[in-house]
Amino acid sequence: MRDSAIVVGGGICGLMAALLLKQSFKKVTIIEQSERVGGLFCSVKDDSGAHYDMGSHIPNETGINELDTLLFGELESREHYWHVIEKLQSGNYFAGEWDLNSPFPDSHKLASEVYYQGCAELIQATSASGSPLILSYCEETLGKTFTQHIIKPILYKLYGKHTDLNTLTVAAGLFGFTRILAFEPDVANALKNIPTFDAKIGYQTQAHFHERQSKDNSKTPNYFYPLENKGIEAWVEYLVTKVKGAGVDIILSSSIEKIETNERQITGVKLVNKAEVLDCQLLFWSAPPFIALKALGLPLIFNKPELRTAIVFHLNFDLPLLDQKSHYLWVWDYQTDIFRLTLYPNLSTKSQHANLSAEILCRPEEVEQYDVDEIVTTLKKMHVVGEGATCISHVKQVIHGTFPVPTLEFEKNNQANFDTLKNSVDNIIISGRSGGKQWRQADVLVAAYNDINNYLSTE
Structure with a gap:
């Protein structure tokens, strides 16, 4: 049994890491700068209790039994705590129409001359693209026409009309819209047997998708949403209960002032405004690398990317939502700044409200341009809620600094800081989204789980 490990960052990844590390360390401490753990997996409540x-x-x-047990509990008891979703229902709104069967923008909805020109270009793009920039990547894979009429408007929606799209890297496509629907369903199905086409077009029928799964011997993972009517924060509370039960210490509203070392080994961590130095044999770091470099007194590159602000309109209506199937929806249509909707009655079997969240990305100074009446009017035009529905309670939540606008300079500097940190000390695991390798939560968790086990097996 080792002595002491410190986890910096109290998000889902940090909570999981603390649980796993407590199996091998006598003392594990989570350090979180906020007033509560959970990060973006916290929830909010309106005046009506939604x-x-x-x-x-x-x-x-994740497909890893031990990890899934840490995260969601024993297999036989999960249905007592979770709404188990065997098929996550998602769709998208594009060119003024809903497609509730696919998250990908459908090129068939474009003007016929644009569509046929786009298809002619797409079918001739038989090579994969190695471009790090999203516009050239899409032009080389989808063709200039579909890039112009589908991709560019979505990029402006997400990153702002002021943004020079030529500076954005392929990471700007993190929400998956660089794959589109095109051609007749049977043609698309045949083309998806070719890797270069498989990467850029989607299936148009469930039958074709299931055929592919059978061929690949793959399955869609189960998704989970808490049965307890508290939103996803119930997951955070569940993990915190397990973490505290395991004897992990949690220090909130605190940050790192100094990381002490002996040659290439981290030996201790000093917190701001505290004299005590916490012993540390292993540092699990799920915060931006430059903070660790500063605490180590190492050279770093100050990275000042543009950070997008998220406005999340949480709305509760007096009538049921019109879509009673989808769990969440993408909004790719350029005529509204909303880019994603979450429909809670379809997620929680115990929901007593007709509530949803509508997300917008903007600059900090643009927050006041958006008001609830405008959003409700837009949702009615989109037939998300009925014309006769009234918003009976709401919260306008503003979250600054949600994620950086991905440019080559930002990614280069971030990678340089990551490499400096990784190559300077031996007993550190750099994880989470700040590690720069994964974005999706499940991928982050799997990578952290593997990194911890690999580290422990070689020590």
Whole structure:
């Protein structure tokens, strides 16, 4: 049994890491700068008692039994705590129409001359693209026409009309819209047997998708949403109970002032405004690397990317939502700044409200341009709620600094800081989204789990 490990960052990844590390360390301490753990997986409640999340946060099983047990409990008891979703229902709104069967923008909805020109270009793009920039990547894979009429408007929606799209890297496509629907369903199905086409077009029928799963011997993972009517924060509370029960210490509203070392080994961590130095044999770091470099007194590159602000309109209506199937929806249509909707009655079998969240990304100075009446009017035009529905309670939540605008300079500097940190000390695991390798929550968790086990097995 080792002595002491410290986890910096109290998000889902940090909570999982603390649980796993407590199996091998006598003392594990989580250090979180906020007043509570959970990060973006916390929830909010309106005056009517309806709960909402800070986005579409619907976790899925990882396929690793030990990890899934840590996260969601024993297999035989999960249905007591979770709404188990065997098929996550998602769709998208594009060119003024809903498609509730696919998250990908449908090129068939474009003007016929644009559509046929786009298809002609797409079918001739038979090579994969190695471009790090999203516009050139899409032009080389989808063709200039579909890039112009589908991709560019979505990029402006997400990153702002002021943004030079030529500076954005392929990471700007993190929400998956660089894959589109095109051609007749049978043609698309045949083309998806070719890797270069498989990466850029989607299936148009469930039958074709299931055929592919059978061929690949793959399955869609189960997704989970808490049965307790508290939003996804119930997951955070569940993990905190397990963490505290395991004897992990949690220090809130605190940050790192100094990391002490002996040659290449971290030996202790000093917190701001505290004299005590916490012993540390292993540091699990799920915060931005430059903070650790500063605490170590190492050279760092100050990275000042533009950070997008998220406005999440949490709305509760007096009539049921019109879509009673979808769990969340993408909004790719350029005529509204809303880019994603989360429909809670479809997520929680115990929901007593007709509530949803509508997300917008903007600059900090643009927050006041958006008001609830405008959003409700837009949702009615989109037939998300009925014309006769009234919003009976709401919360306008503003979250600054949600994620950086991905440019080559930002990614280069972030990678340089990551490499400096990784190559300077031996007993550190750099994880979470700040590690720069994964974005989706399940991928972050799997990578952290593997990194911890690999570290412990070689020590």
